[in-house]
Amino acid sequence: MLYSKDKQEQLFLGIDGGGSKCKAIIMTADNQILGSGISGPGNPLHGFEQATDSIVKSAYLALIDAGLADTPLTELIAGVGLAGVNLPQQFEQMSAWQHPFKAMFLATDLLVACLGAHQGQDGAVMITGTGSCGFSYVCGQEFIIGAHGFPHGDKGSGGWFGLQAVEQVLLSLDGFKPVSVLSQSLMDKLDCRTSTDIVEAVAGKPAAFYAGLANLVFDAAEAGDALALAIVHEGGAYISKVARALWQKNPPAMSIIGGLSTRLMPWLDQEIRERLIAPIGPPEVGSVLFARQQLALLSQRNRQSISVNQ
């Protein structure tokens, strides 16, 4: 069944805004994805203006991709899942945004990821991309573990793996750690010849930069490098502990998602690996599901209110 503009069917916008990019989809009421778009960072913690710009831009790109360039944003009901809005200040600021949509329902990136992975049902997710955390949504109760941020947290994330690599390689070049093949691969990747070059290359860099180095650690670990193995074992053990903490909330299902999940998977404890299921949909679909759940709740409340008034 193809979407027809003439039907005047309600269209939904699903947003998944993270620290490095913002993804948008246009979805019909019967779950057809008509188009998608990607723009810049969507985490309001690193700039409100940039986050709202990214949301609007990705929405336009998704409309264009759907062949609906003429459709105004005011016709879209938006489900917006954003990193950073677990913090009260960011949630309030973003809720107060004079958004251009017909309606906007705001949720954390964690909730929409979980709803997307489990098709709107209860469940749990571990998210390992640039950052890391665990999240469960069971009987309306949210539970977050991790999501501490860079550089002091987000163990087992891309940012953490890259940071560990740089730290351990520099200690190794100083003679405080065993010689590692990671040193050479890191220097090649950063176009460096000395330890001083590395210090210069990484100075002041954000989590996303370090996340770009994470693959080097997995490559070296898979080649048997001791330093890299120690890092992936520590990261894998931590994410396994996150999974165990989440299971205590009795989610019906659990998935691991995010850019690092494929590489990290082999390093999780076997009993954890065996219980994880593949996510059904991406976070931006979860955002649409969230918007619809909220609409249904509103409509239910209105009916109750009408019923009381009668």
Next chain:
Amino acid sequence: MLYSKDKQEQLFLGIDGGGSKCKAIIMTADNQILGSGISGPGNPLHGFEQATDSIVKSAYLALIDAGLADTPLTELIAGVGLAGVNLPQQFEQMSAWQHPFKAMFLATDLLVACLGAHQGQDGAVMITGTGSCGFSYVCGQEFIIGAHGFPHGDKGSGGWFGLQAVEQVLLSLDGFKPVSVLSQSLMDKLDCRTSTDIVEAVAGKPAAFYAGLANLVFDAAEAGDALALAIVHEGGAYISKVARALWQKNPPAMSIIGGLSTRLMPWLDQEIRERLIAPIGPPEVGSVLFARQQLALLSQRNRQSISVNQ
């Protein structure tokens, strides 16, 4: 012997510029310190303009403090020791600065700290303030260990201790580490009530912010807290290893300096503690000694050149 303006004696400016502040002294040829001044960050890695502004400002403050407000900067011979100029790009940029002094001799903060601590003689220093590193200067040879920067390095520094505290407290609040008194003292210090508050309070903060939390770790360790003890033992063991690496260069003497040295000292290995001597002078005095050594070398070369020409 008091300094007299009438003698037209050469005055020296000594600068010690680090990541959080820039210190200046005005010193006479016979080592009298006439005045001192402190301004903002002096590390060009975090901004060339800010670094040069801080140098000039601290120099003016030192002149005012010396009662020499009328003395122009063009009369001063400046020894300038700066963090960050161990990196070639920063060294070149700072050397090319159109400085306002009669002459400027540029060195790393490490070299001037070492010269200051050992009165211009060979020796070694371990510097533990916001950052950390080891440095030796023996027979004209410099050797650096550490100085990797934040957040990926500078183990045993104030920034590292604070970062460890935040990381471990958040893991502890998530149930992944034992309960620690550090959690409460950190929350009190940051005016936080929850783990989420801490995440919000530390987001995007620089090394200097984390260094401001280091004392909490030592306080908790001294009170017997297991989590804090693990951190101070790791930091102390690393700085002890730095000391052993430096002794291999056969420096006649070694000192530990920087804002964290007093608190860190009890946690170093006993054999290391017993071999350390108190620093004789501060880095800004080392900067003046460096300028004089460079002047002496220039004058020697000129004499040789004149002798060859005759």
